Amino acid sequence: MDVSSYLKIGHLKLIIFLLLLGINNLKKSFLSSDGSTQEVINVPSFSMESGQQIALSGISGSGKTTLLNLIAGILQADEGQIKLSGRSMSGTSESVRDRLRAQMVGYIFQTFNLLQGYTCLENVLLGMSFGDSFDKNRAVELLGHVGLTQRLDYYPRQLSSGQQQRVAVARALANSPKLVLADEPTGNLDPENAAESLSLIRQTCKEHRAALLLVSHDKAVLDQFEDVRDLSDINQGGGKVGAE
Amino acid sequence: MSLLQIVFRSLRQHLLSTLITSFSIALACGLLMSVWVVKEQARRNFTEVDSGFDGVFGAKGSKLQLVHNSIFHLEASPGNLTWEQYELIANDKRRVKTAVPIAVGDNYRGYRIVGVTKSLFEVEYQVGKKFEVQSGGYVFRSDKKQAVVGSFVAERLGMSIGDKFHPYHGLVFDEKEKHAEIYVVSGIMKPTNTPADRVIWIPIKGLQNMSGHSVETSSDVSAVLVKLQGNTHGMMMNQEYNFQGDVMTFAWPIAKIVAQLFNKIAPVEMVLSGVAVLVAFVAAGSILASIYNTMNQRRRDIAIFRALGARRRTVFSVLILEATGIATFGALAGFIVYFVIMSTASWYIRSETGIVLDPFEPQWVMVWAPLFMQCLGALAGVVPAAKAYGADVAENLIPNA
Numbered sequence: 160m161d162v163s164s165y166l167k168i169g170h171l172k173l174i175i176f177l178l179l180l181g182i183n184n185l186k187k188s189f190l191s192s193d194g195s196t197q198e199v200i201n202v203p204s205f206s207m208e209s210g211q212q213i214a215l216s217g218i219s220g221s222g223k224t225t226l227l228n229l230i231a232g233i234l235q236a237d238e239g240q241i242k243l244s245g246r247s248m249s250g251t252s253e254s255v256r257d258r259l260r261a262q263m264v265g266y267i268f269q270t271f272n273l274l275q276g277y278t279c280l281e282n283v284l285l286g287m288s289f290g291d292s293f294d295k296n297r298a299v300e301l302l303g304h305v306g307l308t309q310r311l312d313y314y315p316r317q318l319s320s321g322q323q324q325r326v327a328v329a330r331a332l333a334n335s336p337k338l339v340l341a342d343e344p345t346g347n348l349d350p351e352n353a354a355e356s357l358s359l360i361r362q363t364c365k366e367h368r369a370a371l372l373l374v375s376h377d378k379a380v381l382d383q384f385e386d387v388r389d390l391s392d393i394n395q396g397g398g399k400v401g402a403e
Numbered sequence: 404m405s406l407l408q409i410v411f412r413s414l415r416q417h418l419l420s421t422l423i424t425s426f427s428i429a430l431a432c433g434l435l436m437s438v439w440v441v442k443e444q445a446r447r448n449f450t451e452v453d454s455g456f457d458g459v460f461g462a463k464g465s466k467l468q469l470v471h472n473s474i475f476h477l478e479a480s481p482g483n484l485t486w487e488q489y490e491l492i493a494n495d496k497r498r499v500k501t502a503v504p505i506a507v508g509d510n511y512r513g514y515r516i517v518g519v520t521k522s523l524f525e526v527e528y529q530v531g532k533k534f535e536v537q538s539g540g541y542v543f544r545s546d547k548k549q550a551v552v553g554s555f556v557a558e559r560l561g562m563s564i565g566d567k568f569h570p571y572h573g574l575v576f577d578e579k580e581k582h583a584e585i586y587v588v589s590g591i592m593k594p595t596n597t598p599a600d601r602v603i604w605i606p607i608k609g610l611q612n613m614s615g616h617s618v619e620t621s622s623d624v625s626a627v628l629v630k631l632q633g634n635t636h637g638m639m640m641n642q643e644y645n646f647q648g649d650v651m652t653f654a655w656p657i658a659k660i661v662a663q664l665f666n667k668i669a670p671v672e673m674v675l676s677g678v679a680v681l682v683a684f685v686a687a688g689s690i691l692a693s694i695y696n697t698m699n700q701r702r703r704d705i706a707i708f709r710a711l712g713a714r715r716r717t718v719f720s721v722l723i724l725e726a727t728g729i730a731t732f733g734a735l736a737g738f739i740v741y742f743v744i745m746s747t748a749s750w751y752i753r754s755e756t757g758i759v760l761d762p763f764e765p766q767w768v769m770v771w772a773p774l775f776m777q778c779l780g781a782l783a784g785v786v787p788a789a790k791a792y793g794a795d796v797a798e799n800l801i802p803n804a
Contacts, residue, residue, distance in 0.1 A: 228797045233710060254714050261712020271705045272800060276416025278583070288404040289712035334712070 429731020730780020
């Protein structure tokens with residue numbers, strides 16, 4: 160084998176190593192209220208590399224949340240492939256998807272989705288409870304990183320919206336995910352908090368070497384990203400009003 | 404965070420409903436244990452109490468009434484025997500080891516006064532135990548108006564050695580029925596945990612000759628308590644007095660006669676037990692209701708759990724464990740309810756019958772009732788757990804879905 164062949168194999172290995180998320184011919188349909196089937200997602204191809212940060216723009220009802228739920232394995236695809244770090248997230252049993260999600264995916268929601276009966280620390284600890292690692296020190300460290308060292312034992316209702324989103328960010332990173340999905344993460348925040356929160360999400364993901372796939376229809380948010388893609392370019396499905 | 408920690412936090416989050424539901428479980432479990440223990444201990448203690456005698460002779464009539472009256476000091480006497488009949492029994496030395504005559508008919512503030520000979524104090528009411536008076540006192544002298552007061556009576560009426568009292572006629576206290584005689588307490592009986600503790604003992608001649616009692620029957624006795632030379636004599640005397648004779652009733656063996664009463668009330672016991680079990684099921688239903696009613700609030704929490712990677716079986720287990728946790732907590736608190744009920748019940752039963760129930764005596768029901776409640780609790784958790792198992796994650800992650 161000559162040098163060029165070694166280089167080709169090495170290049171291929173590097174691509175495989177760097178490729179974090181690969182989507183091929185992904186389809187998802189829902190039954191609409193009139194009984195007909197509506198194709199919401201039809202993504203022929205989409206990929207992300209490790210550590211990459213991509214913003215997906217799309218109007219309401221374009222299937223943004225559905226796409227994130229498919230990538231997270233919360234929804235089962237009708238057809239196609241989703242590979243996360245070389246492991247299939249589609250066409251597998253629900254428990255395998257749950258396991259992969261617990262190990263590899265962090266999720267930040269627009270409405271934070273913090274458990275109201277749990278303290279900040281407990282919410283973050285919960286984020287690492289279903290994966291492989293449970294480390295209270297890391298949870299404390301993450302909350303410290305998002306500036307909530309003094310609020311560890313506070314309940315979500317005792318925090319401002321911005322602080323709640325910080326807890327959600329810490330929780331999303333609690334399981335040391337390879338990919339963080341953020342669904343309109345600043346949608347419930349005022350502009351000042353939104354900018355601060357977005358910056359925190361991006362910075363924290365970078366520091367923890369997690370890729371970030373963020374969906375938003377907010378131009379101010381999208382403008383912060385170098386890599387912005389329009390969902391309508393990726394998704395040939397029709398989306399669905401009320402899918403998000 | 405372990406499954407148990409998640410369960411604990413969920414219980415903490417729904418603290419009020421956890422406490423209310425646990426309280427209903429505690430009531431059910433405590434009631435279940437109490438009914439069983441009262442039933443078991445009452446049956447055993449009543450059938451074991453024979454005051455050291457094998458049988459009782461009395462007037463022709465009900466054996467059960469005779470035993471109640473002479474051994475448990477309950478109910479009225481079925482009639483009298485003559486002193487000659489007593490002597491006939493007592494002199495049957497070949498078959499009768501000891502014969503103790505008793506006479507009833509008076510009371511002091513509701514507690515029975517029983518006339519008896521001093522031979523009562525020679526009989527072992529349990530192996531190695533005789534009726535004894537506490538230090539400082541002595542057994543009455545047969546020719547004096549003296550009394551030995553049962554420990555429970557002394558405690559309830561605050562009587563002590565040297566106290567004087569007037570007996571009252573009849574078995575029910577009536578201030579107008581006061582006898583003229585004055586009796587002096589010569590001794591307080593040591594506690595025996597038998598019906599003897601609820602009695603004031605006086606010389607039999609004293610009771611027979613109490614002012615106002617009929618002169619014609621002044622030598623009669625209410626019953627004769629006997630200890631036999633052997634069991635075979637009991638069978639022979641049973642045949643002789645109950646089947647061939649028509650003068651006296653011979654209640655023998657005492658335990659079997661008391662057991663007949665419990666056999667008669669067995670259906671009542673069964674109904675009581677059934678009600679207690681039913682209450683346990685109702686309490687388990689309250690677990691189901693309390694968790695199920697919060698399912699709308701929990702849906703989002705469950706969806707968040709799932710979004711964080713929890714599997715369906717994990718959320719199913721959390722709800723089952725939560726229901727079991729409530730039942731466990733309730734079952735443990737049930738022991739407090741049990742001790743409260745038993746303390747009251749044993750005090751009442753002791754004051755009415757002299758029989759002592761021991762709430763602290765280990766019983767199998769104290770093992771199986773809490774386990775039963777836990778199983779019912781787990782079972783009650785299945786419905787909400789199944790609902791959680793089938794919950795749609797994507798749909799419930801949306802606020803107010």
